Amino acid sequence: MNEENNLELKINNGSVEQQPQSIWQELKNAIRGSEADYTQIKIGKAIFLLAVPMILELIMESTFAVVDIYFVGKLGSSAVATVGLTETYMFLLYSICMGLAMAVTAIVARRIGEKEKDKAGVAAVQSIFIGIIASLPFAIAGIFFARELLELMGADKWTLEHGYPYAQWMLGGNVVIMLLFVINAIFRGAGDAAIAMRVLWLANGINIILDPILIFGWGPFPELGIEGAAIATNIGRGIGVIMQLFVLFRGGKHIRVFREHLSLNWEIITKIIKTSLGGIGQMIVAMTSWIFIMRILAGFGSEVVAGATISIRIMMFTMMPAWGMSNAAATLVGQNLGANQPDRAEQSVWITGFCNMGFLIVIGVIYFFFSRNLVGIFSDDPGVISVGGEWLHIISYSYFVYGWWMVASQAFNGAGDTVTPTKINFVFFWLLQIPLSYLIAEVFGMGYIGVFWVIFVTETSVGLFTLWLFKKGKWKKAVV
Numbered sequence: 001m002n003e004e005n006n007l008e009l010k011i012n013n014g015s016v017e018q019q020p021q022s023i024w025q026e027l028k029n030a031i032r033g034s035e036a037d038y039t040q041i042k043i044g045k046a047i048f049l050l051a052v053p054m055i056l057e058l059i060m061e062s063t064f065a066v067v068d069i070y071f072v073g074k075l076g077s078s079a080v081a082t083v084g085l086t087e088t089y090m091f092l093l094y095s096i097c098m099g100l101a102m103a104v105t106a107i108v109a110r111r112i113g114e115k116e117k118d119k120a121g122v123a124a125v126q127s128i129f130i131g132i133i134a135s136l137p138f139a140i141a142g143i144f145f146a147r148e149l150l151e152l153m154g155a156d157k158w159t160l161e162h163g164y165p166y167a168q169w170m171l172g173g174n175v176v177i178m179l180l181f182v183i184n185a186i187f188r189g190a191g192d193a194a195i196a197m198r199v200l201w202l203a204n205g206i207n208i209i210l211d212p213i214l215i216f217g218w219g220p221f222p223e224l225g226i227e228g229a230a231i232a233t234n235i236g237r238g239i240g241v242i243m244q245l246f247v248l249f250r251g252g253k254h255i256r257v258f259r260e261h262l263s264l265n266w267e268i269i270t271k272i273i274k275t276s277l278g279g280i281g282q283m284i285v286a287m288t289s290w291i292f293i294m295r296i297l298a299g300f301g302s303e304v305v306a307g308a309t310i311s312i313r314i315m316m317f318t319m320m321p322a323w324g325m326s327n328a329a330a331t332l333v334g335q336n337l338g339a340n341q342p343d344r345a346e347q348s349v350w351i352t353g354f355c356n357m358g359f360l361i362v363i364g365v366i367y368f369f370f371s372r373n374l375v376g377i378f379s380d381d382p383g384v385i386s387v388g389g390e391w392l393h394i395i396s397y398s399y400f401v402y403g404w405w406m407v408a409s410q411a412f413n414g415a416g417d418t419v420t421p422t423k424i425n426f427v428f429f430w431l432l433q434i435p436l437s438y439l440i441a442e443v444f445g446m447g448y449i450g451v452f453w454v455i456f457v458t459e460t461s462v463g464l465f466t467l468w469l470f471k472k473g474k475w476k477k478a479v480v
Contacts, residue, residue: 033194039339055324057197062317064204077306082163084309091287099280101185106416108189113338124186131182135175142171154298169230176237183244190255203240278418289429307387326406330414342476349411356403364399367392398460405463408470416480428462
């Protein structure tokens with residue numbers, strides 16, 4: 001056996017047996033990357049080997065988000081609101097990135113499970129082509145219409161005069177974000193989660209270093225204010241993309257792109273687009289609901305938008321380990337369906353779901369007792385702390401359901417059935433969450449607190465309904 005598989009072997013009567021390893025050795029294997037066949041090893045071990053680097057990857061991503069808002073918060077509530085309003089448009093970009101990433105992970109995982117590594121490499125190249133083309137409309141909109149887009153979202157005077165360059169950089173340079181999502185999805189689908197982890201650690205590590213330097217003008221660098229935060233993001237993620245491409249062509253443990261793959265394959269492009277449409281629709285429905293929510297909250301002032309923005313960043317940070325486990329489940333579902341092992345695919349989801357639920361119950365308890373303290377780390381404005389703390393407090397009641405929602409949704413996506421979650425999101429977010437938020441906040445006069453309670457009710461409901469559909473098992477028959 002290859003040493004990279006991290007197996008100790010002994011021969012007994014001509015048979016080869018795997019020896020159990022310590023948790024520390026397994027942790028080392030997960031971080032370093034494993035060549036193990038995830039369709040053959042024990043499910044618990046497969047989840048661990050995939051989830052650990054995915055969790056560490058997303059922790060770094062969310063750490064950057066928190067650090068970024070910490071430094072921007074020093075510039076005042078209007079600067080934080082600028083980030084929040086810009087992110088309402090970035091959510092549209094993220095919806096395409098994540099929808100495309102879902103399709104790429106599902107297709108690459110299925111090909112790897114079928115032992116078709118060459119076809120996985122071809123699919124990887126086509127997904128990169130799609131990502132580059134998809135980024136162009138956002139770049140044009142951001143470069144030429146940033147101020148108008150922010151004004152449309154109800155931005156205050158400071159944002160329109162001083163904050164709009166942030167939106168220009170973030171939207172104008174979005175290709176690095178797109179490629180970072182897509183190429184890491186390739187690695188995850190192939191089972192090279194450790195590579196995706198190292199890429200984001202490098203990219204976001206550079207972001208964190210450059211953030212205060214460019215925002216506050218440390219040393220010989222000019223003081224760029226909020227614009228510096230966006231420039232730091234583009235530089236860090238651009239370097240991450242360069243690293244991704246180098247590793248992809250050099251070869252990971254499970255996938256490699258060769259020169260002969262560098263041509264358009266319309267059949268595969270069509271398949272990727274067809275599969276990604278459900279994922280993109282799924283994310284657009286969810287993300288655009290946040291645009292409407294933020295627009296409603298903007299009517300209550302910059303303090304409310306800033307408080308909501310900070311609380312969302314805190315939620316992103318604390319939920320990333322759960323998303324890491326959910327992403328591991330998606331890879332295992334795709335690879336095991338490719339290996340014609342649907343029961344093993346389902347079992348991996350149930351095991352991951354229980355782990356997720358336990359973790360998020362702990363996070364919910366922390367939110368319940370320390371919500372204002374958490375928000376207070378990023379702002380000393382009493383109004384901002386009150387708003388953000390209230391949101392975290394309310395959302396803490398539903399976190400045990402979130403764990404199952406995340407895993408069940410990723411199971412559908414990993415199988416290539418991205419349409420079902422899209423339909424679910426459409427009903428619960430567009431038909432229920434948005435109109436109810438407006439009615440409760442504006443018509444019934446409950447203000448932003450009413451919006452927070454609507455979010456609690458609708459997102460708890462969507463989690464329970466998604467889990468019920470998963471149990472029916474139709475996702476096992478998805479074809480990609």
